[in-house]
Amino acid sequence: MNLKILRKDLLTHNTEGLIVGRFEGRNDNPLMKQLNHALDGVLSNAMKCGDFKGRINQTALFYSGNKISPQRVLLVGLGNKREFNLEKLREVSGTAAKALQKLGAKTISTTLPQILEDIFTRQEMGQTVVEGTLLSLYSFDEHKTVKKDKAKDVKTLNLVMSLRDKGIAKLEKGAIKGQLISEGVYFSRDLISKPGNVATPSHLADEAVKMAKGLGIKATILEKSDMEKLKMGSLLGVAKGSCEPPKFISLEYNGGKKTDRPYVVIGKAITFDSGGISIKPSAGMEEMKTDMSGGAAALGTIKVAASLKLPINLIAIIPSAENLPSGSACKPGDILRTMSGQTVEVVNTDAEGRLILADALTYAERFNPQAVIDLATLTGACVIALGHHATGLLGNNEGLKHLLLKAGEDSGERLWELPLWDAYKKQIKSDIADMKNVGGRDGGTITAASFLSKFTTKYHWAHLDIAGTAWEKKGRSYVPKGSVGVGVRLLIKFFENELGIEES
Incomplete structure (x- = not known):
């Protein structure tokens, strides 16, 4: 335009x-x-x-x-x-x-x-x-x-x-910035809107590489064999049921000083989620193409950060796979060994997002990050708790959570914090493994984050559950019906606040 x-x-x-x-x-x-x-x-x-x-x-x-x-x-x-x-x-x-x-x-x-x-x-x-x-x-x-x-x-x-106005330069600067941010949201919305037979993990990786080349972002795509060498057992366990190979996408934007520790944004990208062997009801399953909304948000965020030339080092990690039932699929009762070495009893194969995030969270350790933020359409429980107007926020650092809450208010992509108390971890205890991947219906969003917290002990971390905010069913003001691209504007505002960028 x-x-x-x-x-x-x-x-x-x-x-x-x-x-x-x-x-x-x-x-x-x-x-x-x-x-x-x-x-x-x-x-x-x-x-x-x-x-x-x-x-x-x-x-x-x-x-x-x-x-x-x-x-x-x-x-x-x-x-x-x-x-x-x-x-x-x-x-x-x-x-x-x-x-x-x-x-x-x-x-x-x-x-x-x-x-x-x-x-x-x-x-x-x-x-x-x-x-x-x-x-x-x-x-x-x-x-x-x-x-x-x-x-x-x-x-x-x-x-x-x-006609008498003499100060349009700042207005123009803001307008150009708004256009670049909107282009990043468009990029995310397009990826989410595509059907699962088009937006496969391979397609997502191709689009990430194409976008990265145009902006000077370093792109690394890990194939199945690479994941096997890294012992990403939980991601590979989820991917076993599909003929589509999994992809592990890592993008690096270096806009800050070489000595600056990076921020890491991780986005869940299950390009189609049938639930696996613990299969979902058929009604509404077509919307499960949107289970890669977290990955799309991570890609959109790094695209905007590079377009705006933010003085920051930022890494986007997108673990991607399909979750389908087949003769080779992961089964309820299986035990998976994660990249961290911890073992997981798979009680429900439809709680797969936390499994692929577990390996991504462990992979993030190698970057010695300032903070790690993950986005995921993780739990239906979050939709029940918060509806479609607020993203769930949990994490292990009060300062990080406070800054994200402020960025949510500033950007209009609002967050609501849920507790992450040790008491909830009892629900994911397993008799035969280090943990199980679900903790029952009670507090489902919190127990899912409790699971993720087992893999985030070495850095500051925040989890954004976007299950209720990633898809708009009716359409409203500036959000048409369909994919929202939620998270992009929020995270850009978070980084700007962290960098002290004023909008004068």
Whole structure:
């Protein structure tokens, strides 16, 4: 998409859709007064009739009838000004963009930054408006033979400031950043949206290598034979049931000093999860192509970090396999020896994500990391506990968890902490191995993280259970129905906060 920062007179600005915001119960937007006068009072009439009150995400459309250059004026409600924040700016930007896209507008212009300077910095506004707009317009039609008319897609987004404005550089910096972050989320969403017969572990590895080459990221792909040499018994145990070979993807971005210890992001990538021998019910199983959402988030995160040239050393690790039943598949009751040497009794083959993560967490030790963060669609229990609006957070370091919680609030990808007390570890004790891979229904998200904690004793670690936040069933503001790409914006904000990068 073409992205432009313009200084224009609104009345003579040529655009197919002009977005103007209004706070609920307030009439102090000079842009609205200017447009209302030029349009013979139609905007104020709509408010007098009660058709538009400025409630959050409320919209009202007006046609200019050649009285001004913009073909359409779209009012969007901003709600209560005291409650307005960056997440709401992201939401209203997405709501407005989608409304104009449905009408076939190819060029849209937003004036929102002009009226929000008393709340946000220019860089914050530029980034957030662009994120909300671009993320709302995402679609995936790669496998449709009759594709939608691309000529009707939005081609240009203009951020319009007044003719007298002299400080658009920071707004432009934020807008470019928002575009790069959105591209990383798009990359993740595309991978998640692909069907399991396309997005195999091999395909995921190929896409990772292709992306890495364009950004100067070092890519290492471990094959099955490499995993055997490293004694990754739990990952290989999960992969046994499929004809598709497992892949272990490791990407290294070195943007910091050579002496800086890296951060490691690990993403679970089961490219299709049938449950294995402990097979899932058939209803809804098609969504199990999304069980690689953690891996997609890790790939999207390192892509954005490199695109933004963040001064950080970052490693993305993506263990990838399919979980299928067959004559060679792992069986309930089997015992697997992990890369760490610890043994696991497999009570349920549908608790496979923690098995592949166990070997990845052990592999991460070799990098002497500052911290390790894993993302995984790990437990249905997390969906039951938190629904679809918060990602579960557990970990072994209070400082790391606090920083992630703050990044969640800052980015709009919010987290909720669950306890990781020793008492829960009793549920995963095994009579015949060092541990078992499930601890029963009670506290399922916590016992899964308790299992992972057995492999994270040598570094600071946080676990993000994205089972409820990785897939959107209905669609909302800037998140269309389908893959969310959750985790990318969260982690980039986390790294920026850690680096002390200010958005002035």
